Amino acid sequence: MRCLFFIGPIVASAIANAAPAPVGLLRSPWDGVAIAQTNAPYTCPAPPPFGRTLKINPYYTDQHASVIDPQKLAAFQQASEAPTHLGQFVSAAADAYLTKGGREAALCVYSMLDAAAKADAWTGKMPDFSGVYIQNWELSGTAISYLKVRRSGAGTSEQDARIQRWFHRLAGRVTDFFEAEIRRMGPDKENNHLYWAGLAVASAGIAENDREDFHWGMVAYQMGVELIQPDGSLVAEMNRGQMALHYHLYALGPLVILAELGEANGLDLYSEESGAIHRLVQFCVGILEDPTTIEKRTGVTQVAPNPMGGSDIGWAVPYLRRFPDPKLSALIAKAAWTRFWQWGGAPPN
Numbered sequence: 001m002r003c004l005f006f007i008g009p010i011v012a013s014a015i016a017n018a019a020p021a022p023v024g025l026l027r028s029p030w031d032g033v034a035i036a037q038t039n040a041p042y043t044c045p046a047p048p049p050f051g052r053t054l055k056i057n058p059y060y061t062d063q064h065a066s067v068i069d070p071q072k073l074a075a076f077q078q079a080s081e082a083p084t085h086l087g088q089f090v091s092a093a094a095d096a097y098l099t100k101g102g103r104e105a106a107l108c109v110y111s112m113l114d115a116a117a118k119a120d121a122w123t124g125k126m127p128d129f130s131g132v133y134i135q136n137w138e139l140s141g142t143a144i145s146y147l148k149v150r151r152s153g154a155g156t157s158e159q160d161a162r163i164q165r166w167f168h169r170l171a172g173r174v175t176d177f178f179e180a181e182i183r184r185m186g187p188d189k190e191n192n193h194l195y196w197a198g199l200a201v202a203s204a205g206i207a208e209n210d211r212e213d214f215h216w217g218m219v220a221y222q223m224g225v226e227l228i229q230p231d232g233s234l235v236a237e238m239n240r241g242q243m244a245l246h247y248h249l250y251a252l253g254p255l256v257i258l259a260e261l262g263e264a265n266g267l268d269l270y271s272e273e274s275g276a277i278h279r280l281v282q283f284c285v286g287i288l289e290d291p292t293t294i295e296k297r298t299g300v301t302q303v304a305p306n307p308m309g310g311s312d313i314g315w316a317v318p319y320l321r322r323f324p325d326p327k328l329s330a331l332i333a334k335a336a337w338t339r340f341w342q343w344g345g346a347p348p349n
Helices: 009-019 068-081 081-100 103-118 129-149 157-183 190-207 209-227 240-265 270-287 293-300 316-322 326-333
Strands: none
Touching: 068 081, 068 103, 103 129, 103 190, 103 270, 129 157, 129 190, 157 190, 157 209, 157 326, 190 209, 190 240, 190 316, 209 240, 209 270, 240 293, 240 316, 270 326, 316 326
């Protein structure tokens, strides 16, 4: 049982104000998409080597977690390569199924996720927070990829059951960590990692049809939008030195995808906290158009994306569909791509 519901006044307030999880089968934004299946070929890569735990050290060197040590970053990337590749492989296959209808692509998603489930991949208790972050991203990326193909008919009921049990175990690791962070008032109680945790657990909840997991993700969203300041900024991300611009974008992404998961289930998360997420969107649009606005506040030149990619601007794809904005349209037109494996590849559209 997830325990987020008893951790103190902030969470109690979030629970009281968050919309309840819907009844019936939990839905994803891709459930209503009609896919004409084809015989389009798809070359499925070999699964990465699976493990239970990861020993990963952080790569930032300063108190603001803003200055990257290149050698430590290379070590981080090497240590996290296998779970990252799993997320990249299955998201690419899931998107290939959506765009080309190829049954082979859907079979690839199932075969990889089933292999990971049989191996109980990366569900062990991680020795440090960096390993939990990888569990977090792995779950959001793979669960959303699964949601894209679960109506394809490519998997068996046994595969579905194994994959969903694996998601549930990963979700347990993620929720245990973040609930402990909230209890001890740790830094991850109110930063982008909590929002990614919400996306991961909510996605798993939809995949499992587990309302408790789904609601955990909705509460994480509620907690996130409560932290958006009147000017649209986020205090935790503003304190990231030269990476403040990047981390505002990185925090916004999971919140928008979470809102889309809520919309698919009849929840208007975009209106929560008087539409606070729109303030964050406009803040991010402003700092992308003119980074000097955030540089004046942080006192340091920002590391701006060049070119912009999925992790920076992919969230704008579903957002623009609901809330047209010429400035945001102009920004996304400059993006080199909008996919991002940590939210399962292509965003909802």
